[in-house]
Amino acid sequence: QVQLQESGPGLVKPSETLSLTCAVSGYSISSGYYWGWIRQPPGKGLEWIGSIYHSGSTYYNPSLKSRVTISVDTSKNQFSLKLSSVTAADTAVYYCASGYGSGSFDYWGQGTLVTVSS
Amino acid sequence: DIQMTQSPSTLSASVGDRVTITCRASQSISSWLAWYQQKPGKAPKLLIYKASSLESGVPSRFSGSGSGTEFTLTISSLQPDDFATYYCQQYNSYFFTFGPGTKVDIK
Numbered sequence: 001q002v003q004l005q006e007s008g009p010g011l012v013k014p015s016e017t018l019s020l021t022c023a024v025s026g027y028s029i030s031s032g033y034y035w036g037w038i039r040q041p042p043g044k045g046l047e048w049i050g051s052i053y054h055s056g057s058t059y060y061n062p063s064l065k066s067r068v069t070i071s072v073d074t075s076k077n078q079f080s081l082k083l084s085s086v087t088a089a090d091t092a093v094y095y096c097a098s099g100y101g102s103g104s105f106d107y108w109g110q111g112t113l114v115t116v117s118s
Numbered sequence: 119d120i121q122m123t124q125s126p127s128t129l130s131a132s133v134g135d136r137v138t139i140t141c142r143a144s145q146s147i148s149s150w151l152a153w154y155q156q157k158p159g160k161a162p163k164l165l166i167y168k169a170s171s172l173e174s175g176v177p178s179r180f181s182g183s184g185s186g187t188e189f190t191l192t193i194s195s196l197q198p199d200d201f202a203t204y205y206c207q208q209y210n211s212y213f214f215t216f217g218p219g220t221k222v223d224i225k
Contacts, residue, residue: 036214046154046162046205048214059212062119095161102168103209104152108161 002027004096004109012090012116018083022096022109023076030054030074033100037070037081039092040111047092052079086116120144120210122217130225137193139220141206146186150209153182153191156219157202165204166191196222 008020022035029035036051050060052070060068069082083090093113097105121144131137141151149169154162164173166182169189179194193200201224206217 038216045219046156046207046216048207048216051212051214053212057212061213097161102152102171103150104164104167104207105154105162106164106167106173108163111161 002033002098002107004098004107006094006096006109006112008112008114010113010115012086012114013118014087014116015085018081018086018090018094018114018116020081020094020096020112020114021078022080023078024098025077027098028074029072029077029079033098035070035072035079036097036099036105038095038097038105039090040095041089041092049081049083049094088116090114091116120147120208120213120215122206122208122215124204124206124217124220126220127218128221128223130223131196132225133196133198135196135225137196137200137222139191139204139206139222141184141189141191141217143187143189143208147208147210149185151182151184151189152207152209153180154205154207155200155202156205162205193222 003025005023034053037049052058067084072079093111095111096109098107099105151169153166156162170182203221
């Protein structure tokens with residue numbers, strides 16, 4: 001069973017870079033699956049941020065593409081999100097998730113709230 | 119970009135009711151459609167993938183149908199644990215989009 005756990009600062013200042021990490025257990029991150037980040041502003045719906053495949057290919061939401069980087073660290077079995085030039089609109093619960101060929105996200109982390117504020 | 123819509127946005131129902139939620143894609147996505155259930159303060163939970171395949175462990179009262187641009191999620195007999203928000207999600211050429219959600223609350 002794949003387990004995911006997000007970690008990172010809960011408070012980020014405007015214009016700075018938001019950095020989160022998702023630790024994966026129960027599966028080798030390099031063996032397959034796709035790994036993604038999804039966010040949810042308070043009281044709102046889900047927004048896909050981007051995904052990285054076991055091949056290393058990345059795909060980003062066009063609305064965020066210029067500010068997003070997703071990467072994998074196979075030595076630590078984890079993947080990361082960087083979102084630059086953040087504003088208050090980036091305040092959200094950030095989830096990491098994974099899927100395997102079904103076009104869906106089968107496993108989710110518990111989510112972490114990131115607030116953008118000075 | 120493929121856009122997703124859901125209807126209704128809110129649905130009031132009683133225990134035992136049959137509930138149907140509709141999701142539409144702005145262009146054909148074949149059967150690359152998933153449904154999730156989310157409760158307050160919790161991560162979404164996968165219910166249905168590839169439009170009609172029931173995720174392991176999900177009760178059989180949940181079912182999905184459709185292809186192309188129109189899809190439905192049906193709960194055959196609503197249970198107290200089913201009051202939640204439901205999201206559809208499409209997958210097309212490595213990109214994902216979620217629908218805006220349908221909140222199912224108690225009538």
